[in-house]
């Protein structure tokens with residue numbers, strides 16, 4: 001190892017000796033191979049690196065930054081740490097990072113408070129997303145509150161160090177993704193909202209989407225997000241460099257306050273604290289509930305997350321419902337037609353602004369054409385009979401779009417978006433009956449490896465292909481060997497090496513993270529730390545009781561429930577609602593309305609008690625013994641039902657077969 005080649009001073013050497021077992025456990029990331037160096041070097045000749053306009057735009061209006069960009073939290077590690085990304089100070093990309101991604105990562109490392117226009121400021125690079133502050137007549141209007149209360153609070157305090165300390169009088173959530181509302185309690189006090197002194201505006205459908213997306217399939221999404229964002233990869237030239245949208249996800253506390261004012265009209269003009277704002281709903285675009293904002297007094301257009309400096313996702317790798325590229329293009333065109341010639345600057349809730357009427361109009365037009373192209377060309381090819389992988393492989397942007405930095409695939413990619421269009425219109429099945437019911441992964445892998453002459457023969461072939469740089473294939477075929485023989489250390493190591501080189505070559509930050517996390521887990525196993533849970537107390541409070549019972553149904557273990565029939569009445573004294581839940585045929589259904597006369601038991605409780613039990617702040621038995629839950633009828637039945645529910649493993653296997 002090169003580390004020992006340099007002789008460290010004695011105290012440091014002692015420390016290294018003490019730390020040796022720990023360091024050994026961290027399998028080191030490898031260097032770029034010759035094919036990876038060549039692939040990355042080729043990018044330098046393909047894209048217009050001489051165009052430095054984005055760097056000027058990202059720095060324009062700079063007021064101040066936090067020292068080192070560090071935001072401490074209550075834990076041992078800071079919740080936000082830009083200092084860990086000092087390695088990005090170098091202009092030239094190392095061979096282990098795609099130079100186009102390196103450029104984006106350097107742009108996303110520019111952080112601080114920026115003046116956009118008179119009375120409009122942005123805090124950028126203090127979390128994955130932006131906070132925009134509009135100075136009203138008496139107070140502040142905050143657009144989006146970052147991911148966590150700690151980062152949002154620090155962002156607002158940085159603003160106050162340089163601008164008058166006026167109170168926040170309104171918060172606007174641009175859309176239903178948590179990196180745009182999770183920090184709300186860091187900028188406003190819940191009591192102020194309750195008292196009506198602070199208004200919270202949100203687009204139609206905000207609450208349902210803000211919580212629903214994170215709960216029903218939440219465990220899988222959280223685990224998959226570890227692959228997509230790479231929070232457990234060390235930042236560095238051989239590790240995490242960016243997310244494509246911003247540097248990283250902050251590690252603080254995610255909160256939620258329900259909006260007080262919902263924007264329901266497609267276009268709605270309001271005056272908030274003396275500021276005219278035109279809200280334009282854009283449902284079904286980047287988020288199911290989203291809106292653009294236009295400020296006629298300041299000639300500023302805020303495109304929320306509908307037009308940022310990257311190709312965005314029609315499908316997000318953490319897992320989510322498919323987005324509609326056609327609708328997205330249409331709403332971009334609406335914004336262009338309606339506000340394009342009335343705007344001097346375009347901002348968004350990620351990345352830096354675009355200044356100048358001509359520039360921002362061209363920018364919006366190209367963003368529109370990007371989504372229209374992906375949607376229509378994928379549909380053209382699927383109508384010609386091509387299947388998802390074939391469409392992804394052959395789709396290529398026209399040069400006029402491919403040479404635009406803001407359309408490069410830093411977050412979404414052309415390949416996975418093309419597959420998304422297929423999924424939206426045709427679903428998972430490619431119509432080839434051989435693919436209708438293949439053997440499951442482990443059984444198929446065993447057969448494949450056997451037919452190919454056994455693991456040793458496959459590995460020998462794959463080593464030759466690895467030397468030639470055929471990493472996509474090596475990763476695929478080694479996956480078969482790993483699934484056939486999970487203990488095969490050689491196969492795991494070779495797959496990890498292939499994934500790592502693929503990671504080094506990616507322009508997309510999520511693709512890089514996916515590959516590097518895969519390599520890390522093949523070498524070290526799944527993470528020791530559980531990922532952050534999406535089921536926070538604030539989110540749970542916002543969940544309707546119906547959605548709550550839907551989620552109980554998702555947790556029902558059908559095998560254990562076989563043959564059981566349980567009916568329970570749940571009477572919520574605070575809501576004045578009665579729900580009847582019925583377990584029969586291994587399915588848990590619920591109905592709102594009158595209590596069932598045939599119920600095994602009837603429970604009376606408050607919703608807050610139920611939430612406390614779900615959050616494990618209170619056990620069900622304690623809730624009963626303390627009288628917070630009253631049970632009439634057969635008191636054993638509720639506990640029996642709860643005993644039939646699965647708890648989800650937050651770090652389930654991904655690159656190795658599921659554990660039996």
Ligand SMILES: [Zn+2]
Pocket residue numbers: 129177179180305350
């Ligand atoms: Zn976002």
